[in-house]
Amino acid sequence: MGNLAKLPNIGEVVEQQLNEVGITTYEQLREVGSKQAWLKIKAIDPSACIHRLYAFEGAIQGIKKSQLPAGTKAELKDFYNSFKG
Template identity: 50%
Template structure:
């Protein structure tokens, strides 16, 4: 798996948004983790939202973001809300 779009939840649009933010490979995304990648992405893309964060976490875990555990979604939601301040 060499392209971001090979990962679950990452289509061509999100892949390009990540590349524009300097995250260019699945390895880089996994090393950063979803929260750090989200922060970097938000610096370059004001349209990044909670669903983007869920998609990133799902991509790292290799699952559809809809299938993330409720406690993980709640943690990510708290994190995203804290980034708004």
């Protein structure tokens, strides 16, 4: 288990996926942002869902995804929905 799995919402499997797409540190995750990180993961894992997107944003903010403000969740949901077939 590396540094990313120590963040809220990030487990070993998600950390492995982030590493696969070139994100290996919190700083890189923060710089890339939750949306771009999610798009990179979606490219290698088509099952990446909205909860993964929330998880990335929560990890960046240092909170559980359930604690994200409603406005942030709404913005992320709009972003997620724009990629649904």
